[in-house]
Amino acid sequence: MELRNKTIVVTGGASGIGAAMCERFAREGARGVVVADLDGPGARGVAERIGGLGLDCDVTDEQALRDVVAKTEARFGPVDLLCSNAGIFLGDGPEGMATSLSNEGWQRIWNVNVMAHIYGARAVLPSMIARGQGYLLQTASAAGLLNQIGDAAYSTTKHAAIGFAESLAITHGDQGIKVSVLCPQGVATPMLAGLEDSPQAGDGLLQPAEVADAVVEGLSDERFLILPHPQVRTYMERKVADYDRWLGGMRKLRRRFLA
Numbered sequence: 001m002e003l004r005n006k007t008i009v010v011t012g013g014a015s016g017i018g019a020a021m022c023e024r025f026a027r028e029g030a031r032g033v034v035v036a037d038l039d040g041p042g043a044r045g046v047a048e049r050i051g052g053l054g055l056d057c058d059v060t061d062e063q064a065l066r067d068v069v070a071k072t073e074a075r076f077g078p079v080d081l082l083c084s085n086a087g088i089f090l091g092d093g094p095e096g097m098a099t100s101l102s103n104e105g106w107q108r109i110w111n112v113n114v115m116a117h118i119y120g121a122r123a124v125l126p127s128m129i130a131r132g133q134g135y136l137l138q139t140a141s142a143a144g145l146l147n148q149i150g151d152a153a154y155s156t157t158k159h160a161a162i163g164f165a166e167s168l169a170i171t172h173g174d175q176g177i178k179v180s181v182l183c184p185q186g187v188a189t190p191m192l193a194g195l196e197d198s199p200q201a202g203d204g205l206l207q208p209a210e211v212a213d214a215v216v217e218g219l220s221d222e223r224f225l226i227l228p229h230p231q232v233r234t235y236m237e238r239k240v241a242d243y244d245r246w247l248g249g250m251r252k253l254r255r256r257f258l259a
C-alpha cells in the first residue's frame with residue numbers, strides 16, 4: 001500500500017511505536033492521520049505536530065472505537081488503514097509462576113491486547129469489504145511468535161493477536177483486505193522503561209522511528225509478517241524445526257536472566 005493520500009487511524013498513537021508511525025505516515029503524505037489513545041492529551045499533542053486529529057479512546061470499549069471510525073470518516077473519508085497498535089504489558093511478577101498474574105490482570109491484558117483488535121476490525125471491515133479494499137495492521141510482538149521470558153500473559157495475548165491476524169488474512173484476503181502483523185522485539189518506548197537489562201530487551205533495543213521505517217517498508221510490500229528485528233525469523237525457524245530444543249534454549253536463557 002502506498003500511504004500518500006490515505007486515511008489512517010493509529011490506536012495507541014500517543015506514545016512509542018504508535019507515535020512514531022503517526023509521524024512517519026504524515027511524512028509519507030497521508031490525507032489524514034487519526035491518533036487515538038487512552039491518553040487524550042498525548043494523542044492531541046502528536047496530532048498537533050503532524051496536522052492530524054487526536055481523539056480520546058479506550059480500545060477496550062467497542063463503542064469508543066466505532067466512534068473513532070465515525071469521526072475519522074466524517075473528517076477525512078473512509079479508513080484505508082487501521083493500525084491496531086495499543087497494547088499493555090503485565091509480567092508474572094516476583095512470584096515468578098506462569099500463573100502468578102491475577103485473573104483481573106489476565107482479563108485486562110486480554111481486553112487490550114486481543115479484544116481491541118477484534119473491535120477495531122469489526123468497526124472498519126464492512127466498509128472496507130464494500131469498497132473491495134482496506135488494510136489492517138495489527139501490532140503484536142515477537143513474544144507472540146516466540147515467547148517472552150517471565151511474561152506468560154503478555155506472550156499468550158500476543159500469540160492470540162497473531163492468530164486473529166492470520167484469520168483476518170485468510171478470511172478476507174479474497175475480498176481485497178490486506179493484513180500485516182508487526183512483531184518487534186525490544187523497542188525503546190515507555191513500555192520498556194526500566195527493563196533495559198531484562199530478557200525483554202532481547203538482542204538490544206530499536207528506536208520507535210526504526211520500527212516505523214520497517215512498517216512503511218512492510219506495508220509497501222504488503223507483507224503479512226513485519227519483523228523490524230530480522231533475527232526473529234531465524235529464531236522462528238529454529239522453534240519450528242525442533243520445538244523441544246527451542247524450549248530447552250529458552251529455559252537456559254531464563255536461568256541466566258531470572259536465577
Ligand SMILES: NC(=O)c1ccc[n+]([C@@H]2O[C@H](COP(=O)([O-])OP(=O)(O)OC[C@H]3O[C@@H](n4cnc5c(N)ncnc54)[C@H](O)[C@@H]3O)[C@@H](O)[C@H]2O)c1
Pocket residue numbers: 011012013014015016017018036037038039042057058059060085086087088089112139140141142183184185186187188189190191192
Ligand atoms: N516496546 C516494545 O519493546 C514492544 C515490543 C513488541 C511489541 N510492542 C507492542 O507495541 C505496541 C505499542 O507499544 P509501545 O512500546 O509503543 O508502548 P507505549 O507504552 O509507549 O505506548 C502504548 C500506547 O497505548 C496506549 N494504550 C494503552 N492502553 C490503551 C487503551 N486501553 N486504549 C487506548 N490506548 C491505550 C497508551 O496510552 C500508550 O500511548 C503494543 O501493542 C506493544 O505490546 C512493544
